[in-house]
Amino acid sequence: MAIAINPSILSADFGRLAEEVQRISTADAVHADVMDNAFVPNLTFGPPVVERIVQASPIPVDAHLMINDADRHAPAYADLGCASVTFHLEASAAPIRTARELRRRGARASVAIRPATPVDGLLDILDEFDQILVMTVEPGFGGQAFLPSMMAKVRRLRTAIDAAGLSTALQVDGGISTETAGQAADAGATVLVAGSAVYGAEDPAAAIAELRTRAEQR
Ligand SMILES: O=C(CO)[C@@H](O)[C@H](O)COP(=O)(O)O
Numbered sequence: 001m002a003i004a005i006n007p008s009i010l011s012a013d014f015g016r017l018a019e020e021v022q023r024i025s026t027a028d029a030v031h032a033d034v035m036d037n038a039f040v041p042n043l044t045f046g047p048p049v050v051e052r053i054v055q056a057s058p059i060p061v062d063a064h065l066m067i068n069d070a071d072r073h074a075p076a077y078a079d080l081g082c083a084s085v086t087f088h089l090e091a092s093a094a095p096i097r098t099a100r101e102l103r104r105r106g107a108r109a110s111v112a113i114r115p116a117t118p119v120d121g122l123l124d125i126l127d128e129f130d131q132i133l134v135m136t137v138e139p140g141f142g143g144q145a146f147l148p149s150m151m152a153k154v155r156r157l158r159t160a161i162d163a164a165g166l167s168t169a170l171q172v173d174g175g176i177s178t179e180t181a182g183q184a185a186d187a188g189a190t191v192l193v194a195g196s197a198v199y200g201a202e203d204p205a206a207a208i209a210e211l212r213t214r215a216e217q218r
């Protein structure tokens, strides 16, 4: 199966974002990590910077919102032109309403779960989403070690998505490298986010190709 590689610009040079997105033009989408210093203990950027990333990027923008009060803030990212908008289940009081609002505004609706959040709450509402993100590290920082224990959740979601005849993308984010890409794809992930493995490499395009090969070869 074709696997998408979405590099995270969290590991890019924030002083040269327009050039940094050009360096990953062979990827499937650019992953933009929005953090509010409340849902996670880190602060990155918000709508004005995401808007510039959308304008500068030659590939679609995959926004990952690690922010509180997702129901109020997520729809604005669809209006900015993000191809997909991921909000956290833990930060949403009305995930179905928010997902429908994202789709209504033209974005793919995506929901994420932290490592300690079980998949059970999502199993009966899978068709409301175009993508599910299983975090494979605690959200907040790049460069952390992959949590292999999360693969059980990916396998459960893969089984449920297939059983329902859906084409929901299954994304993993955190600690993805040439060492871990294969096991994530083997568990059923279809979209791999990689920050340090891509932007930490001398040649980001070669790193993207290598991740894709490892994932598709598993
Ligand atoms: O959402 C996050 C972190 O919270 C990620 O998107 C990271 O940016 C991934 O970085 P690596 O673990 O691949 O270095």
Ligand SMILES: [Fe+2]
Residues within 6 Å of the ligand: 008, 031, 032, 033, 064, 173, 193
């Ligand atoms: Fe992310």
